[in-house]
Amino acid sequence: MTTSLTITESNCHKKPDIQKLTQVVEHFNVPSKLLEARQFGNGHLHDTYALLCAPSTGKPQWYVFQRLHPVFKDPDALMDNITRVTSHQRNKHTRLEAVEVVLTKEAKAYFEDDEGRYWRGYVMILDATSYETVTGPMLAKQAGIGFGRFLSDLSDFPDPPLKQTIAGFRDLKGYFDKFTTVVLEDPCNRTTPARSEIDAIVDLASLVDKADISNRKSGLKRRVVHYDAKLNNVLIDNSTGVARAIVDLDTVNNGLCIYDFGDLVRTAACYTPEDQEDVSQASLDINLFEALCSGWLEYTAELLMPPELELLCFGAQAMTYEAALRFLTDYLQGDIYYKIQNPQHNLIRCRSQLALCNCLISNQTAMEDVILACRPK
Numbered sequence: 296m297t298t299s300l301t302i303t304e305s306n307c308h309k310k311p312d313i314q315k316l317t318q319v320v321e322h323f324n325v326p327s328k329l330l331e332a333r334q335f336g337n338g339h340l341h342d343t344y345a346l347l348c349a350p351s352t353g354k355p356q357w358y359v360f361q362r363l364h365p366v367f368k369d370p371d372a373l374m375d376n377i378t379r380v381t382s383h384q385r386n387k388h389t390r391l392e393a394v395e396v397v398l399t400k401e402a403k404a405y406f407e408d409d410e411g412r413y414w415r416g417y418v419m420i421l422d423a424t425s426y427e428t429v430t431g432p433m434l435a436k437q438a439g440i441g442f443g444r445f446l447s448d449l450s451d452f453p454d455p456p457l458k459q460t461i462a463g464f465r466d467l468k469g470y471f472d473k474f475t476t477v478v479l480e481d482p483c484n485r486t487t488p489a490r491s492e493i494d495a496i497v498d499l500a501s502l503v504d505k506a507d508i509s510n511r512k513s514g515l516k517r518r519v520v521h522y523d524a525k526l527n528n529v530l531i532d533n534s535t536g537v538a539r540a541i542v543d544l545d546t547v548n549n550g551l552c553i554y555d556f557g558d559l560v561r562t563a564a565c566y567t568p569e570d571q572e573d574v575s576q577a578s579l580d581i582n583l584f585e586a587l588c589s590g591w592l593e594y595t596a597e598l599l600m601p602p603e604l605e606l607l608c609f610g611a612q613a614m615t616y617e618a619a620l621r622f623l624t625d626y627l628q629g630d631i632y633y634k635i636q637n638p639q640h641n642l643i644r645c646r647s648q649l650a651l652c653n654c655l656i657s658n659q660t661a662m663e664d665v666i667l668a669c670r671p672k
């Protein structure tokens with residue numbers, strides 16, 4: 296499935312509340328005549344809308360508006376990070392387009408509604424597509440190039456460091472401890488139907504210790520990273536097929552690039568979606584992996600230090616495990632974090648990520664060989 300940012304019927308789901316959206320849009324510096332509103336995209340957290348707004352004269356323009364998920368409690372820090380990162384991208388005159396935040400009439404980067412929910416808007420990047428699953432090595436390579444350029448363009452990002460927007464984000468040990476507590480408390484009586492997934496998560500717990508050690512390892516440079524480096528956060532130009540922009544900058548932070556590489560492998564080196572029901576299909580495709588590596592390393596190999604290169608495969612295992620762990624924890628808690636389309640959705644997501652994680656572990660040597668071969672000599 297793909298989400299084309301050229302608006303189509305297929306990427307729009309429920310009917311949006313036009314009255315509410317009209318009220319929100321009025322607070323922003325966009326033409327306030329709302330011609331069309333559609334629910335948009337496939338994110339797991341925010342409510343996202345494509346809005347067509349018309350000035351009194353001239354051409355209507357598409358925007359992406361989002362009502363933020365309540366996990367984002369500090370919108371000033373969130374939007375400040377995004378503004379700093381996109382300004383840096385723009386000053387570099389990079390080949391990647393930087394997303395453009397729409398300001399409110401009070402020149403703020405978000406608006407708080409009367410229910411205490413935060414809203415923000417972007418100018419929509421048209422004629423580009425966000426792919427949910429990979430179609431072949433060419434797309435995997437472009438995804439690698441997109442995130443490789445992103446890392447390289449931000450490699451000279453100035454101090455101060457970016458702000459932490461979600462406490463404990465990307466802390467695998469923290470996620471595991473939370474999971475252990477939820478399993479013990481079993482608030483929704485769901486441990487029985489999830490027994491085999493719980494056991495599978497516990498079987499792979501050595502990854503948690505390895506992440507804890509790696510995170511503190513000297514030589515692992517803290518860089519400006521995306522921290523949600525999924526295939527569907529690269530926009531691919533519809534006519535050239537080239538990576539045009541990196542979107543969804545909510546989690547940009549100073550962190551470890553092995554996890555951005557890892558998220559990319561999780562989502563672009565496997566043909567199936569994150570919620571693949573037939574888990575026998577949720578496996579690594581080595582040709583996709585090779586294409587992705589060659590794209591990513593083309594832009595990052597010169598920056599990377601030996602300990603980072605050594606831990607790239609671990610980054611992929613850890614991110615896939617983390618996804619499984621977080622989906623399962625959410626299932627056990629009664630689906631309070633991620634949006635779901637059916638009652639089993641988080642469990643299904645967990646299973647497919649577990650299958651992929653095991654596949655990444657058993658293919659580690661082959662993957663390391665590919666990385667070695669892709670590194671510029």
Ligand code: GN1
Nearest residue numbers: 337338339340341523543546569618
């Ligand atoms: C969430 O909503 P989305 O798809 O951009 C999550 C990521 C997970 C991802 C799983 C802030 O991202 O960490 O990897 O779902 N974002 C947050 O696909 O929790």
Ligand code: MG
Nearest residue numbers: 338523543545
């Ligand atoms: Mg995201």
